[in-house]
Amino acid sequence: MAQFEQVQRFSQGDGPGVATVPDIAPVIERMRVLRTAWPPVGGVEDGVEVFNRVYLTVTETIDRQIDDGAFPDRRAAAALDVRFAERYLSAVDAAAAGRRPPDCWRPLFQYRRHPGVRPLQFALAGVNAHIAHDLPLAVVDTCRALGCAPPDLEDEFDRVGDLLVTMEERIREDLMPGPDLLELADPLTHLLGSWSLERAREAAWSAALVLWRLRDVPLLAEEFRKRMDAGAGLVGRCLLTPCR
Template identity: 30%
Template sequence: MVAENIDDVVDGLAEIVREAVRTGDRIGYFAALYRQVTVEVRKTIHEDLFDDGPRMDRFDTHFGNRYFEAYDAWRRDRSGPRCWRETFGLLDDADTVIVQHLLLGVNAHINLDLAVAAARTGPGADIHGLRRDFLLINDILARVVLAVQDSVDALSPLLSLLDKVGGRTDEQILDFSIRQSREEAWYNAVLLAGQSEREREATLERLDIRAAVLARLIARPTGIVRPALELIRRTESGDVPTVITHLDRAMERSST
């Protein structure tokens, strides 16, 4: 699928979520999170809170198409960027817990795709004009992540074990990862925006390899995190359609 605007991105993600609910496919976990973020970005555009709403529509469309391209490549012949292959390759792994699936999607989409989308939206020196709107999305993400984290807590009652073994609260797990990754993505976006085509190819190769390594660390952590994740897995919901639906309605519940 190819999106022409942010409405198409929302519709495309909604279709992936619906199909995932129907088939019990864990690909719907991250798609549900991503759909809600995109809906909130669209709302912010309509409320004229960005410096340049039409530019942010283009930005979000580029960003969404990166995900759709990876999704289509995986569905077609298990191809696509390394980091997305690592992410999609774990969809059938029942040992991977809900929060890991979310973090795997966040890792691939932000540590690789976000910089590409930003550089395409603001090539050359134009990238610097995108900075304020880019940062504003952090506030949008924080709202959505808080709501989704509440859903994950309800579905995965022992997730708080990661407080003790990971050194941060369960509410911070997703938010921390996203904010840290977005800062690095901005640096890489500025880099890509000023590079030649050959230089961009080398940078994208480096970013993809790094994100793929991070995906393996998320999927198979070492040390005391591993037994904690095993306990989490045993107690969290294994009903994939129900989990997707619960995640996809997180923002609705938070506004009531």
């Protein structure tokens, strides 16, 4: 928890003119700790841990690529990645403390041990919540901290988005049930075809632009955020429809 508090202090205390590159290591370590906190029970995997596992892999990849100079602005990329991860970790903390997490995350926490929901569904529901709700807010958080506007982060947003697309492809390859392609009649086939990461990513960027324009109208901004949260939660609940 101390490491995560370090991340929170960065969020609260950083601001325009600070040139240091935010440290991604604390959020990575927190996700690694969570991997051991949710073991399978009766052979059933914890749905939140399924998402945590794949998200940890992507976060580690982003960290390496930032160190390797793959992002044009290392500081902006690291700031966006930290704030993005903080949103997920805050939802985990809320659920662990018995508080209500954002609506987008509630289906995943409610169904996390449902035996009729497949690991692939848990992973995609987590990705949906994280992109549809958390990513636009992380963009705005980062802009406020760095003293810039969303267009200044578009390159970093696109690069992170490309990695998320890679993550989705890996999720489908690793978690697809059975060695063969799903039968056309399998309900999971229809669920997989009903959600697109690319469309979610485009919607997240549009939402970030709207939230940024509404930053001086907090009541409208909060109303927009709530609607965005509720919509993501509805999609997540559909993605977690039991298929067996």
